[in-house]
Amino acid sequence: MGGRRGRTQRKHFRQPRENVWKKNRSDNPSSESSTWEPFATQNLAFEEYYREQGIVPDEEWDVFMEMLRKPLPAAFRINSSGQFFMDIRLQLENDFMKSLEAEVTDGEVEAIRPLPWYPENLGWHLNFSRLQLRKNQTLERFHEFLKQENEIGNITRQEAVSMVPPLFLDVHPHHFVLDMCAAPGSKTFQLLEIIHQSTEPGLLPDGMVIANDVDIQRCNLLIHQTKRMCSANLIVTNHEAQHFPSCHSNKNYLDTSETGSFKDAMINQLLFDRVLCDVPCSGDGTLRKAPDIWRKWNAGLGNGLHRLQVQIAMRGIQLLKVGGRMVYSTCAMNPVENEAVVAEILRTCGGSVELLDVSTELPQLVRRPGLKKWKVRDKGIWLASYKDVPKFRRVAIVPSMFSSGNSLDTRNALSGGLQEDIDAHQDQDMGNSTSSRKKLQNGSNVDCEEGLVQLESFNTPTVVLDDEVSSLPLERCMRILPHDQNTGAFFIAVFHKLSPLPATLENQGQCTSGKIEFPKKLSDQLIEDTNGQDINVSEDGADHHSEVTSDADLPDKQPEEGALKPDLSGVCQDNEHEESILHGDGEISLESSKKVKQRLQIQGKWRGVDPVVFFRDEAIVNSIKAFYGIDESFPLDGHLVTRNSDTLRVKRIYYISKSVQDVLKLNFQAGQKLKITSIGLKTFERQTSREGISTECSFRISSEGLPLLLPYITKQILCASLVDFKNLLQNRTVKFADFFDAEFGHKVSKLMLGCCIVVLKKEGGVTSDPIQVDGSTIAIGCWKGKSNVFVMVSEIDSQELLQRLSVQPGSEKGSLEQESRPLNLEADLIGPSDDLEVN
Structure with a gap:
């Protein structure tokens, strides 16, 4: 596609990360002095920053730094909903634990052992790095076992600390769960495991998971990961997390061909029982597995992401049901990205949200309390409070970054003067600000313009306490440090929504209290430019082309015929006025306009995304039921969807659970707010071979859908x-x-x-x-x-x-x-x- 690319579609997202642990041999093999040198695991600015923040006591500092310089041991998790999970666990306990004992050296602990804090011995830790697993011939059998079981979906290779946040969500099979920043999908897979864990064959849980990610390339990775779960209770979406759309029933939008009557919908607003808010971060907690961060790290990384993290977390709170639980997490150690964000959420939401004390949950997990005070470093200067921030830096450094509590009255009183400072120094600030690539916690990068974010989105100056110690219960946050249990570093906070947020926070997805605002028109809104192309309206008003694919675009899948193509006929507007089409002679045909409008309603609004339509061809459905003798007790009507509106050219039919069906109906009624890239479980596939065409049923049962259908097949x-x-x-x-x-x-x-x-x-x-x-x-x-x-x-x-x-x-x-x-x-x-x- 031509034109400019949005910041989330830039080329660097698709570039693999450099493997800095692996060093190439010298180009001059005859040189006797050429030897392998490990990557430099040192950054003086990093050490100075975290010594000053006091994230570990002085007596532990050397042990802490020594552990950060060691490669991260591998870890994996057994899929608890898999058919053979008990067999795999026994194989690990009785076979590999004994056979790998000889591989440990220097009196180390077990070569492989279950994580003591993970329930039912389903999480496992290895005292080998990923590089050792790949290179050590004596570990070849075990490595092949891991690769095979991971590809099938029986295990998931995942960093140990990354397994922690879903466990604190307290998910039950009936819960609606939102994973806001889901790629690459390990945590989403974990959430699906929990939902399906106690499900009987042929039955589906009442809950569901929506997994969202901002980058379409990472959405494809997310789809690839989660399809191993074979779940009909999953929807994958492609939105900016801070602008995840609100879906409300629209009584004026009725399309009975897709949604049935309005009264048939079970829900009229999309809210969630659980929200996982694992936000983009500087990622310095992953130094052990991504040592390139050593040379890239600087204090500005966390400062540049703070406001985005607040926005995402606030959007998660808005989408959370009263009585629900949200987990906020990062793989960063920076308090500006951690405790400062938590404190701002608590201040903004007032008594509507509380920070839970979960110290009694997972008692064998070694964790440390959150910090109560910290400093902000900007341009080489330590800032103890907002009053120390130079006026020309008050666009980039905001009050919510500091540990002191905020006063709403003082904020309002000082807001006018601060706006004058910004106007006076805007040109200077723009000259000083630079665009830096910020590492996402899950391995990607984003561009953050330091100092170029609108002021009205954040808090204004506040009264600064003399001791600069937060009065909020931030000690209830959890910090996991590498040297405690030989892991990476992680930060976790658990929120509980006690009551509805104030109307200014809840309504229309906007957050106005505390000067944190979300645009009325989300960045996913589509408009048409003069060339008739779809443009994404971003928060800064820039035009960004959106390149979006669906699950049909994965490498191992062929795209659906009839999928949405980037032409004018596929453009759908947010307004509902009747559109018209120009013929070659320049005259307008209203008849053609009506046909196009009908087609747009079926195809959906999102350019490049295959439409999601209910499959209602009774002849095909009846032939499937008759051929396989599917029992009438198995619900098919209203549970089959496809990504092609042309019934005769449908290649794959997907099955969706009742919960996903309700969300899909609501999405149609709301005007297709959700940009769905994958939905449901592939259950039937068209057989296109010579003999397949001559069979009584042209669709075969897919391997993914067989476990669901098996109890109901009689022929x-x-x-x-x-x-x-x-x-x-x-x-x-x-x-x-x-x-x-x-x-x-x-x-x-x-x-x-x-x-x-x-x-x-x-x-x-x-x-x-x-x-x-x-x-x-x-x-x-x-x-x-x-x-x-x-x-x-x-x-x-x-x-x-x-x-x-x-x-x-x-x-x-x-x-x-x-x-x-x-x-x-x-x-x-x-x-x-x-x-x-x-x-």
């Missing part, structure tokens, strides 16, 4: 013995006559042409028994051709299943001589594609 399903189940997984294509159980081969041959399901016979049962589905049922999707059966499961999933079956009690060892041989090469090369032709 095209068979039970196989362990030996034949392994036979299918290993060879992938098996002729009817080649099954060990001749009766099973005969039953397969009698199935209708197309997708079928093969279930593993339970121990002690017979293949003719009625199929009973529970949490231990193992099943795979296959394609029944004219003479053979092909497994529609990825190779890595097949290998993982084979490994699980080989260690299960009662497995028929030695019954398959092929077990030790490689998988069928021809079948591996073909793979389970849409265009597969099975004989």
Whole structure:
């Protein structure tokens, strides 16, 4: 797309971070003096800053700095909602903990151990860095195990301290949860695990998760991460977190083709029981895994992000239900990004919000209380209070950065004089300010213009207490330091919303009290410029082109045909007046205008994003139900969506839970405020091969959707013995006559042409028994051709299943001589594609 790019769409987002731990060999191999030198892990400004802030006692300083210079040990989490999570935990406890003992040196603790504070031994810590795991040959088996289980979704490789914030959210299966800055998605995956943890097969929890991120490239990464969870209770959106839209029911907006009648909606405002506010930050708590921060760090990084962090946190409070809980977190150690933000939220919200004391939760997690006082450093000068800030710097350094409490009356009294200072020194300030790349806590970067943020968005000068100690209970915040439990550094604060915010804070997503304001028109609002192109209106008024994709744009997916293209017919305005189109001769056709308006309502408003539409083709739905014998108790009506408004060209059908359905209906009624990049669970895929077109049902069941549908399928399903189940997984294509159980081969041959399901016979049962589905049922999707059966499961999933079956009690060892041989090469090369032709 042409034109200028917005700040969140710039090229540096797509550039991989330099691996500074890995040093290239000298270009002159003959030089005897050339030796490998570790990266410089020193920054005098960093040490001076944090010594002055007193984040650790003086007697601990050397230990603290020594730990920061060591590479971060690897950590991972077992997916508690996975089918084999107990098997994986036993494998770690009984196999790898013992086999890796020889790898530790110098009397270290266990090579691998469960994190003592993570529930049910589901979080694990390794005394090896990521580099050691990749390079050490003796760790190769364990490394391969981690890669395979991570790709499948049975485990998630995640920094230990990054696992902490979701645990303090106290999420339950019925909660609506918002993850405001979600990419790359590890915490979102963790939230989904908690929601699905106690769900029975074929049932969905009442809650849901909306995962949001500002950058579309990182949204794609988020989608890739969370799709391993196979959840119908997830929506991924692409908005600036501080401007996340409010969805209110609009009784004047009724489109019964999409939403049904207004009274059918279960909710009329999108609010959340839990909000995770893991904001962009300077990221100096990640020094151990990102040592390039050592050379880039300066005190201005935190100062430049403070106001954005306040805005995001305040938006999270606004979107939180009364009685709900919000966790604010950063991977920074800077009090300006941590305690100062928390204090400003408490001052702005007054008695509507309290800071919870969660010191009794996760008792084995070593944490330290938040700071009660700190200083601000600007342009090499230490500032103890706002009165010390030079007048020309009062645009960049605001009162909310300091530890003293703020007085509203004093703020208002001094606001006029401060505005004069700003007007007088604006040109000088613009000359002094520089644009610096700020590191996001999750690994990306943003551009922050130091000193170029509008004054009215933040607090004005306040009375400064003599001792500069905050009167707020900031000791209830939590600081996790690296040398306490051999981790990274993290900051966490837990808020509880006691009552509605004042009307000036709650209404229309605006925050006016305390001079923190959000624009009436969010930055996601679309307008049309003179060239007919969509432009994003940013907070500073600049025009930024928005490049947005959907889950169909991921590398391993083909885009939906008929997806929204960047042409004039795809432009949708916020106003509701009737649009017109110019013909080639310059005349206006009102008839064409009406058709375009109807098409826009179906496609949605967001340029570059495939539309989300309810799938209501009764003929196709009925053919699916009849072919697979789907029980009537499984709700399909109103739960199927697609990303293509042309029914005949739909390739994928997604299933959404009741909670997601309610949010989607509300979004339509509100005028499609949410920019949805991914929604629901891919359940059905169109079969486009020669035989697929000739089958009675043109849609097959996807691997992701099979666990949800399995308890309700009564046709095209068979039970196989362990030996034949392994036979299918290993060879992938098996002729009817080649099954060990001749009766099973005969039953397969009698199935209708197309997708079928093969279930593993339970121990002690017979293949003719009625199929009973529970949490231990193992099943795979296959394609029944004219003479053979092909497994529609990825190779890595097949290998993982084979490994699980080989260690299960009662497995028929030695019954398959092929077990030790490689998988069928021809079948591996073909793979389970849409265009597969099975004989």
